[in-house]
Amino acid sequence: MSPERPLPLSLEDPAPLLQWLSGTGPEPEQLELLMLARTWVSAAISAAVPDEKFQAIYQRARKLIEQIARGENPEAVARILSVSSRTGLNRWRGQLVNSFEKIEPFANDISKALVPAAELEDTRLTLRYVVVELLRNVVQHSHAPAGGFVEADLWNEESGRPMLQLAVADAGIGIPASLRTLHPDLSDPEAALEKALWPHISGTFEEGLTGTQQNAGMGLFFIAEMAKLTSGTLLIATRGATLLLSGWTDDEGGHTLRFIEPRGVGFPGTLVVFELPVGDVADYPALIETIKERAKQRTPQRAIHRWIRFDPAPPESTVFEIQKQAENTPAAIQLAQQEITPRILRREPIVLDFSGLRILTQSYLHSLLFEPLRFAWASRTPIYVRNVEPAVRSNLELLENYALAG
Ligand SMILES: Nc1ncnc2c1ncn2[C@@H]1O[C@H](COP(=O)(O)OP(=O)(O)O)[C@@H](O)[C@H]1O
Ligand SMILES: [Mg+2]
Structure with missing residues (x-):
């Protein structure tokens, strides 16, 4: 102008x-x-x-x-x-x-x-x-x-x-x-x-x-x-x-x-x-x-809180075994919507157990955790994970980066 x-x-x-x-x-x-x-x-x-x-x-x-x-x-x-x-x-x-x-x-x-x-x-x-x-x-x-x-x-x-x-x-x-x-x-x-x-x-x-x-x-x-x-x-x-x-x-x-x-x-x-x-x-x-x-x-x-937590979860947490349905994307979406997200909204502690899984695709993890993570962040309720192999860990970290910072 x-x-x-x-x-x-x-x-x-x-x-x-x-x-x-x-x-x-x-x-x-x-x-x-x-x-x-x-x-x-x-x-x-x-x-x-x-x-x-x-x-x-x-x-x-x-x-x-x-x-x-x-x-x-x-x-x-x-x-x-x-x-x-x-x-x-x-x-x-x-x-x-x-x-x-x-x-x-x-x-x-x-x-x-x-x-x-x-x-x-x-x-x-x-x-x-x-x-x-x-x-x-x-x-x-x-x-x-x-x-x-x-x-x-x-x-x-x-x-x-x-x-x-x-x-x-x-x-x-x-x-x-x-x-x-x-x-x-x-x-x-x-x-x-x-x-x-x-x-x-x-x-x-x-x-x-x-x-x-x-x-x-x-x-x-x-x-x-x-x-x-x-x-x-x-x-x-x-x-x-x-x-x-x-x-x-x-x-x-x-x-x-x-x-x-x-x-x-x-x-x-x-x-x-x-x-x-x-x-x-x-x-x-x-x-x-x-x-x-x-x-x-x-x-x-x-704001750099980590909402995926690798440290030990509270003992009363509900545990989900991920190996049972690994790489099954529709099952992951269902688990996220029906089990994980409602608990996060109620601020109940949950643990995802990744034992037995050496690697997971990013798209599977996205289906499983993208929405729950956003709710975790919004409601300040962490999602605990355990038995996480290094490759899965870096996938989880990447997911958290783009889900919460993108
Ligand atoms: N058109 C709008 N009407 C009311 N509030 C708005 C509007 N646009 C933005 N805001 C407020 O500003 C905040 C920041 O917007 P933004 O940076 O786009 O982040 P986000 O949409 O991811 O929350 C929003 O969360 C909302 O509270
Ligand atoms: Mg916006």
């Missing part, structure tokens, strides 16, 4: 819109035009549409969209371009996503549609990652019945630099409330929001999403680090606080982080905006590796 020409309602100055949406400020001027010109403005208002006040502006904007699509309103197009310092409108149609199964296909569609060029694969994968993580958060944590409203666009700035903006908004409970359940110390919304960007900070642990790795408390951490390691921007506005993180590429992950003034300005739900100069990610796998490395360095000591 060019500093010589401040944009109305730019990401640098979101307070007027946020205040209006929170009922503490006047309606910004030309809102329906801005809603078309600014992806994040549109997502924010769309998420809030059930409220009558937003319904009216939403309807006005829809009318404009139709006129523009029919070529009936060239003045509106000219105005949109002038307020947004863009040379073209390349808007991805906004959409609501409200179930877990829709997330991955949706993320594929949107990232391919916006970044089709083969040589921009690394940018596309980054976009895809951010879409998936943000929508998972909406579905898992927001309690917003309508789901998450996603908007995105890609445009050329007048400087010629192509930019990508993605916005995901929900009208849910907000990050501070979600985190408070497990982190009662985070009563201040700013403290909660800042903490949500740390590795391994999560407000809940979700049942029923088997075989995936979505609740390591790493989603927002990864997205924030992506912004830091590129010259990206991350805005998170939620109930009671808004923060803006801006990265610069010239310094290894240098960045600025600030809370938007006035204190307490937020969003009636959660709004996350991610902006990335297209092409700033040159090597997506390397980016992910760097962020994983940073996560390790920044993991506070208390």
